[in-house]
């Protein structure tokens with residue numbers, strides 16, 4: 325055993341030389357552990373140590389139930405050419421006919437799920453939720469299945485008031501209203517701050533659920549471009565504020581869906597100041613805030629003052645089906661409490677108590693550290709595969725957090741027709757059009773890296789790459 329170190333180093337040096345010289349090329353499979361052990365007359369442990377070293381150096385990667393492969397070189401981030409155009413005029417939000425088809429696929433287990441921005445079932449162990457549920461029933465008995473008070477279970481609001489300190493949100497439990505996921509939080513925030521016909525600033529591209537709410541409430545939208553480096557373009561918003569009366573601005577400052585960018589602290593501060601000067605509400609959607617790939621927790625805009633309503637949920641970090649979310653209404657507390665009491669006064673008691681228990685037991689930070697790594701690795705793998713298999717003219721984001729990639733193809737590419745053909749091949753993606761109020765981004769689409777990467781994911785990306793080449797306009 326004492327001689328194992330030099331042998332595994334020798335073996336890894338030999339393999340490195342073979343990779344560098346092109347004998348093994350990106351995507352090639354390395355000999356299996358047993359085969360390498362036989363061929364090199366070393367123990368299985370030595371081969372494993374050597375492969376782990378190469379994996380740590382980023383030269384190779386292990387693929388579940390498949391083996392070790394040479395990794396493609398890590399590609400630098402290429403800026404997207406096309407932030408949305410700032411059109412400077414209010415619009416009514418359009419819907420694309422393909423929207424319902426894409427939504428129908430979200431929970432379809434027969435397709436390779438690159439459409440749904442949902443975490444894999446495995447991010448929380450299958451036994452964890454039942455054991456938390458059992459603990460809740462032991463502790464609360466029948467109370468666990470009774471109605472919640474309209475503001476939600478106090479246990480959860482207490483746990484959240486402690487938890488939210490990590491991003492700079494300082495609130496008392498009685499200043500929090502719990503909701504059915506972030507969707508209900510956003511709906512309450514919009515209802516409390518706008519009336520039909522009002523103008524709302526939205527990011528472009530943005531999560532389509534936000535656009536649906538704005539349209540459904542009879543509001544008009546003004547599209548503010550999102551740039552890959554700094555998120556919402558503050559300068560465009562400033563221009564819009566100079567020209568129009570804007571009631572609210574819905575923004576995802578941290579790991580924006582679909583671009584994956586973070587708004588720098590100075591811009592957050594500036595935005596908070598703008599809200600105070602121009603009297604509009606910042607509706608902050610922070611569902612991805614805990615999922616920064618570097619491990620650092622980006623702050624909430626409310627840290628910098630201004631009129632901010634903070635919305636969040638556990639849908640991306642624990643389980644979307646539990647439907648646990650929250651809204652921190654700030655100065656709109658009275659109105660949001662009133663609306664909640666009318667709109668949907670009771671939440672899912674068991675779900676809320678489970679999440680309160682989970683947060684109280686400790687270990688949530690450890691859980692986040694683990695899943696951040698999983699998402700970072702999955703995004704990197706998927707990005708590498710896109711770069712390897714898609715036409716060279718394609719550009720893909722390198723998200724700083726979360727788990728979605730935004731792919732930009734050359735002008736003329738029709739992502740809706742592409743989506744339909746991808747579905748026929750058993751793969752779901754989301755076309756770019758539904759991320760814009762005016763159906764911009766026809767040449768873009770979103771890929772989710774939330775689901776576990778399995779051998780069929782690699783085949784699916786190869787197939788999507790081929791399909792993208794057929795769809796290129798000559």
Ligand SMILES: Cc1ncc(COP(=O)(O)O)c(C=O)c1O
Nearest residue numbers: 441505506507531581611637639
């Ligand atoms: C940016 C963003 N906000 C809100 C939501 C909705 O979250 P929830 O499932 O908690 O309602 C999603 C879901 O995809 C999202 O991506």
